[in-house]
Amino acid sequence: MRKLTFGMNLSLDGYVAAPGDDLGWSVPSDELFQWWSDRVGATDLALYGRRLWETMSSHWPTADQQPGATPAQKEYARRWRDMPKVVFSSKTFKVDWNTRLVTGDAVTEITRLKAEDGAPMDMCGATLAAAAARAGLIDEYVLVTAPVLLGGGKPFFTALDNWVNLTLVETRTFPGGVLLTRYETRR
Helix, strand or coil, X not given: CCCXXXXXXXXXXXXEEEHHHECHHHCXXXXXXXXXXXXXXXXXXXXXXXXXXXXXHCCHHHHHHCCCCCHHHHHHHHHHHHCCEXXXXXXXXXXXXXXXXXXXXXXXXXXXXXXXXCCCEEEECHHHHHHHHHCCCCCEEEEEEECCCCCXXXXXXXXXXXXXXXXXXXXXXXXXXXEEEEEEECC
C-alpha cells in the first residue's frame, strides 16, 4: 500500500495562499527549494487539484529554458516534468507533462491509487487534500510554515468530520525562520 503525504508552504496563521491566490509571500530560500526538489525526486506520483496544477504547469514545464534559471531550478523543472501526475477536476481540459486527468470521484480514485504497490504519493492542493483528509486517506502531513500572517486566504486545513491524531516525526528550521514540521497520522 502506498503512503499519501500532504505538504505545502503555509503562513503562520494557516493559509497556503493569500486572498486572490497570491503566493508572493512564500518564496523559498535556496535550501528549502532544494528540499522541495529532493521531495519531488523521491515521489512516485503527485496528485494535484486543478488550480494548483494550473499554477505549476504554467511555469515549470519550461522553467529550465528561462534566462537566468539556476541549476536548482533546472533540476526541479526536469524532476517535475518526469514525475507522474494525476490532476483531479470536475472540468475536462488538456493535461501534458506525464499527467493524466481524473474527472470522476477523487476519493474513489485516491483510494484505488493508495491500494497499489509503489513508492509514496504526494497530495498537492488544499481543496483536494480536504476531501482526502475527510476520507481518512492522508498518512502524513508536512507543514512548511513561514513567519508571516496573511489574515485570510486559502486554508491548509479545512473542516473535518472527526479528529485526526498525529505524531510528530520531524522538525527542521530553514533560513528566514521557516519551520518544517512533519506528522504521521495515528491510526
